Amino acid sequence: MTEQQAPTDAAPAPADAPPMPQAPPEVSTGPEPVNPDPVKPKKDRRTLRAVLRWTAAVVVFGAVGASAAYGVTGLDRTDVPGLATESDGRWEYPEIVRPALPAGSPGPFEDANTAGAHHADLRELVLPAPEGAEPDKELRGKDGWLSQKAFLAAYGSKDDRETFGRLLTDNGLRHIAARGWTTRDGTRTSVYLLQFNTAAVVDEIQSTDLIGYDAPEYALRGAAEVTTDEAFPEEAALDDVRHYVYAEAKPYGAERVREAYVVAGDTLALIVQARKGSAEAVPFQQTVVLQSQLLG
Numbered sequence: 001m002t003e004q005q006a007p008t009d010a011a012p013a014p015a016d017a018p019p020m021p022q023a024p025p026e027v028s029t030g031p032e033p034v035n036p037d038p039v040k041p042k043k044d045r046r047t048l049r050a051v052l053r054w055t056a057a058v059v060v061f062g063a064v065g066a067s068a069a070y071g072v073t074g075l076d077r078t079d080v081p082g083l084a085t086e087s088d089g090r091w092e093y094p095e096i097v098r099p100a101l102p103a104g105s106p107g108p109f110e111d112a113n114t115a116g117a118h119h120a121d122l123r124e125l126v127l128p129a130p131e132g133a134e135p136d137k138e139l140r141g142k143d144g145w146l147s148q149k150a151f152l153a154a155y156g157s158k159d160d161r162e163t164f165g166r167l168l169t170d171n172g173l174r175h176i177a178a179r180g181w182t183t184r185d186g187t188r189t190s191v192y193l194l195q196f197n198t199a200a201v202v203d204e205i206q207s208t209d210l211i212g213y214d215a216p217e218y219a220l221r222g223a224a225e226v227t228t229d230e231a232f233p234e235e236a237a238l239d240d241v242r243h244y245v246y247a248e249a250k251p252y253g254a255e256r257v258r259e260a261y262v263v264a265g266d267t268l269a270l271i272v273q274a275r276k277g278s279a280e281a282v283p284f285q286q287t288v289v290l291q292s293q294l295l296g
Contacts, residue, residue: 089282091130091183098294099124108199108265109240109296116199116265118295122177125267127191127291129181136180139190146178151192153221154272160218167209172197187275187283191291199265206263211244216261220272223257225249231281236289240264241296243288247279258284264295 098120105119106112118125123144129135139146148168152161173194180190196202210217215226226246236243241264248257256278262269271288273279 089280090286091283092132093130093290094128096128096290096294108267113265115197116202118195118265118267122175122193122195122267125294126177126179126193127287127294129179129189130183133181133183133189136182136188136190139178139180141176141178144177146176146192148173148176151176151178151194154190154192154270155218156221156224157219164218167205168194171201171205183283185275185280187273187279189287190270190272191287192270193295194268194270196266196268202263202266202268205268206242206244206261210268211261215246216244216259220257220259222253222255222274223248223259226257226259229258229281232285232288236285236292238292238296241292243292245288255279260284260288262288262292262295264292267295269295 101107101119108116108118138150141147141150148165152165155161155164173196175195176192177195178190178192180188182188196205214228219226225248227249229245229247232243232245241262243260243262245260246258255274255276257272257274258279258281259273260269260271262271269291271284271291273284273287
């Protein structure tokens with residue numbers, strides 16, 4: 001079809017000439033792109049609906065009035081050390097559910113949440129024990145809250161306990177939630193979540209007082225010397241959540257200890273695993289990743 005264009009120098013049309021036909025309106029053949037900019041838009045955490053599966057581990061995140069499967073980062077079997085066979089040592093976890101947020105409260109990493117606060121009940125953000133594990137009654141605390149003294153008992157030196165304790169108090173530690181368990185192979189796991197007023201406080205503690213160049217500033221019981229766990233897979237990294245992972249250096253005693261600090265908004269997590277002989281790498285990686293996802 002040939003378009004007709006009126007010449008710019010043409011004489012005016014007579015008064016009784018019919019009106020020029022108007023071009024028909026454009027008909028949309030599909031939804032207009034939301035963001036035509038080639039730059040990839042930031043994902044909205046409330047709308048993600050992918051499913052995370054690490055064999056038997058599925059993380060399900062609850063939303064207000066509904067629940068949805070929510071996948072952040074799954075580890076490829078070929079990228080995780082030791083995952084060469086089906087019997088790679090991974091634990092069987094129950095369905096893991098992120099608690100619903102109070103109505104109108106943003107998630108910890110939404111733009112509206114400038115404090116990076118976890119508005120959900122901190123006790124419900126602690127990773128549950130895997131199936132068949134024996135719970136550690138000492139970490140149950142009172143009504144699910146662990147005392148600062150009980151948390152500091154994880155550290156070997158009296159000086160470290162006192163120094164770290166003052167640091168926590170001075171920075172306005174609000175709550176500690178914890179859970180511990182022992183699996184059939186004798187691996188003991190302890191998970192601690194420490195909540196402060198803002199993410200800025202946690203960042204300051206981590207960067208200034210807690211994490212040194214190649215090791216934490218305060219040594220855990222039975223792990224006087226640790227080194228960075230270089231074998232921890234890079235694929236385990238999550239947006240907005242940082243982890244610092246260590247393993248006890250040789251020669252170690254009757255048990256080997258693995259530990260990780262996780263920084264997630266207003267919450268600092270400590271994950272510790274110990275086992276006679278050696279704490280296996282795969283269950284430790286699995287525990288750190290799942291706990292990070294609950295906080296992310």
